[in-house]
Amino acid sequence: MSDLRNSGLRVTDLRVEYTGGQLALGRVNLTIPEHGIYTIIGPSGCGKSTLLRAIAGLIKTYQGEILFNEKSVHSQETLIGLVPQSYGLLPWKTVQSNILMAMRISHPDRTLRQAQEQQIQYWLESMGISDLVDRYPMSLSGGQQQRVAIARAFAILPTMMLLDEPFSALDAFTRETIQQIFLDNWLTHPTTTLFVTHDVEEAILLGEKIIVMPSNQEESLEVVDNPIFHMKHEDKRNSDEFFQQTKRIRKVMHKKW
Ligand SMILES: Nc1ncnc2c1ncn2[C@@H]1O[C@H](COP(=O)(O)OP(=O)(O)O)[C@@H](O)[C@H]1O
Ligand SMILES: [Mg+2]
Incomplete structure (x- = not known):
């Protein structure tokens, strides 16, 4: 301690x-x-x-x-969760894949996909965007992308x-x-x-x-x-x-x- x-x-x-x-x-x-x-x-x-x-x-x-x-x-x-001004989302990955990738990189040992998907759902809900889970960043407004970036930062439990x-x-x-x-x-x-x-x-x-x-x-x-x-x-x-x-x-x- x-x-x-x-x-x-x-x-x-x-x-x-x-x-x-x-x-x-x-x-x-x-x-x-x-x-x-x-x-x-x-x-x-x-x-x-x-x-x-x-x-x-x-x-x-x-x-x-x-x-x-x-x-x-x-x-x-x-473990640091960084939210850059430009959102920092990968355009070729869905919202879920963007967050999943960050979780995998920051916690390589946690491999239970289903549990991770539940976590992602939880964080998207907390940001009020659970319906966007399968969308690609380019199809989202700036405000929506920003919410995804913040959900991703919280999701890695930094x-x-x-x-x-x-x-x-x-x-x-x-x-x-x-x-x-x-x-x-x-x-x-x-x-x-x-x-x-x-x-x-x-x-x-x-x-x-x-x-x-x-x-x-x-x-x-x-x-x-x-x-x-x-x-x-x-x-x-x-x-x-x-x-x-x-x-x-x-x-x-x-x-x-
Ligand atoms: N990669 C870089 N190479 C050289 N100078 C830089 C670089 N990035 C920022 N600077 C300079 O460092 C100073 C601080 O920049 P920055 O941290 O981006 O400021 P802020 O985020 O407060 O606008 C500025 O004078 C900027 O021009
Ligand atoms: Mg700056």
Whole structure:
């Protein structure tokens, strides 16, 4: 058992340079407790995707340390569910095959096909899309593809979930619906989650804390408490507290950007 105080994600002095010396992240320090959900907001180009890619192990060369429960995040024990902005679904596979493949890769030992199909049905239902099981991604709307990508991330039962502006391509109405479905799903399966967005309202709706990234990579990020997160979903958006929090976050953004 890990020490509770150190459980969860711990990023220490993370610095990423791309080949050619392009500085993508300066000196990032952040922690997310196990089963916590934090949102990250920052201007375009400040390094949000780079941060997720480094945590997910897609960027191998960086300075600093990324730990989950005090072990390297890239150890066998940490399974990461990444939801990229572009959905990341394979067009030549059905919805079911897309999810099945992710489950097989992440849990090679679990081979009972029937049990896996039941699991897939469960996750599709939880996202409200069980009727899409045999469809191909290209025949789905952006919102439907996004739901499949999220169902797939939950279905592998990850240790940690990383989402990179997953709802940014959706219209406002679809977006609100999916935000709520995602949050309901997370509340029943609270995986440690880091959610990148460039939308202030989304950051407030979905994050227990909100991390504001600076536009200048050499500056430190700021973590803002977010009591709104614990309000009832339907009360959040129209409350005075929500409005006040929006103003507060915007103030921090103006300081950092
Ligand atoms: N593959 C790459 N090679 C070189 N520079 C990159 C690469 N990917 C991103 N960058 C640069 O790193 C910085 C951070 O990019 P990124 O993490 O994509 O930011 P964000 O997701 O916040 O928009 C930007 O200046 C970007 O131009
Ligand atoms: Mg990005």
